[in-house]
Amino acid sequence: MGLIGLLGRITTLALALAVVMLAHAAPATAAPIRPVCHGFADPGALPREWSCGATHWRPTARVAWLRFDAASWRDAPPRKLILTIGRFDRATVSAYGDRGVQWSRELHLDDFTALENGPRMAVNLPAVSPQTKSIMVRIDHTWSIHTLSGTRLDASDAPGEPWGYRAMVLLAMLAGLLCAPVIFDLAFYTALRERFLLWHAGMTTGMLTQTVMASGLAVTLFGLTPVQLAVLSPLAFAVAVAAAAFFSAEFLEPDALSPRMRLLLRLSGWWVLLVSCTLALQPPGLGALGGQTYHLSFLPTTLVFGTTMILAVRSGSRAARFQMAAWTPILACGFDRLFRGIGLYSLPMAADQAIYLAMALEVVITMLGVADRFIVLRGERDRANARAQELEAAIERDPLTGLFNRHGIEDRFAAFRNAGFDTLAVVDLDHFKAVNDAMGHAAGDCVLAAAAAALSDDPDLVAWRLGGEEFLLLLRGRNATARAEARRQAIPGRVAATIPGLPAPVTASMGLVEMQRGSMLATPYAELYARADRLLYEAKHAGRNRTCSEKVTLFAGGDRRVADRRRSARQAA
Incomplete structure (x- = not known):
């Protein structure tokens, strides 16, 4: 059940409760009878002073006395004693007439019944006769002053007030x-x-x-x-x-x-x-x-x-x-x-x-x-x-070429494998030191940026600059080897168009490993990189400006076999 549905049920329950309470509304009743005076005394004694009409209820002793006069109820004698809910040791209710005590009843908290219309409790009183002149309520050791100040007598069977x-x-x-x-x-x-x-x-x-x-x-x-x-x-x-x-x-x-x-x-x-x-x-x-x-x-x-x-x-x-x-x-x-x-x-x-x-x-x-x-x-x-993304980009991106740098490549390699990247290539520019020596490092930086642009121009290719003039490529999809070779061959033209006046074309050598998808998932990054790096140096030793590649297949039992080993492709400068 959704949050809105739950809130709807709560609202419905609240409204239903409201309807039920309205349906059981009690008829109007007479107002509860208030005490005319109250006082405090020690156990076994009567109050020395009575506060009549006073609004303060500061106790001066441990026993409270409240007096109700017959003039307060006239022709409707009280039937119940009502107190504000609170703990006390005992309460004693006594009715007095012309000849003294008519009746007396000792009460405890368990004798009271909680009422539904406010924090009150009530107990039935013995019959109050027309000869009763006053009713005295004695409450011993009450916990809350509210219990005393809220004490009332009520003439109805279903006390009304204070909360309708x-x-x-x-x-x-x-x-x-x-x-x-x-x-x-x-x-x-x-x-x-x-x-x-x-x-x-x-x-x-x-x-x-x-x-x-x-x-x-x-x-x-x-x-x-x-x-x-x-x-x-x-x-x-x-x-x-x-x-x-x-x-x-x-x-x-x-x-x-x-x-x-x-x-x-x-x-x-x-x-x-x-x-x-x-x-x-x-x-x-x-x-x-x-x-x-x-x-x-x-x-x-x-x-x-x-x-x-x-x-x-x-x-x-x-x-x-x-x-x-x-x-x-x-x-x-x-x-x-x-x-x-x-x-x-x-x-x-x-x-x-x-x-x-x-x-x-x-x-x-x-x-x-x-x-x-x-x-x-x-x-x-x-x-x-x-900000974290900016910092992450600053850490993971090479500021010169805009490509990823080598930080985190191994941690992310599994995610790229799962995304279908099954071809890894290592590319290195040929004779790059000669460019720096002849044209300066600023021109060398421009060459690196142009080479990076040529290598990354493929939607299913991710390129890293590993450092210096070395790059790493991950490819997926059909004809991955041919597309990687096309990116390598695009470097001389892109560099020449970007930096005119170079003494010689800037070429690149590449080592490439292509594997079946299942094999790629089973082969760690370090092993694939080492294999591609060896192929790169074979291309270098074979005369540069070429690619050496191999395709690896994983047969049953985990035994690797290499097919089409060291295929070499060369593009003339």
């Missing part, structure tokens, strides 16, 4: 949107092998997991319990932040940051993995300090991230500009959650939806940044490849 089904549909669509970058990252990594793609996939996966866990989608899709959600949601967020630090360290251009700042960015990622992830597992004994410490543990990474982005932008980094635009909304939401997590103030739970909008913006902007980075990397690689 319209918001849940949008979150389902966001989850589908977050799947696409992961697929793109993994697909592009197979081609580019850039590590920042893996870190971006990890970051997006963490965001996707946190969105599914914290929004209630995990309850709809996987039926997770509050105990599981209380750990997985903060853990996924910590993993996403750590991956973001590693992603930025790899994604920013090499000259955007100093090595120390890049190392500091990586260390901040390891800090989150080791410290924040450990705190997300909610080790026992920390109580409310665990949640506050968890939120504060992101502060060093946030400061490092902000500092490195500012420095990178000031250095002219294109990638950093995309990063700043993508992460500014998330950082703003992160600081908001940090301040609320340590109890400085509280906001309605719907304010948590802002982080998901920020995630959607981050995904879109970061993918634009990744695409821009691809364009930059491709340009850099194209320029590097062009």
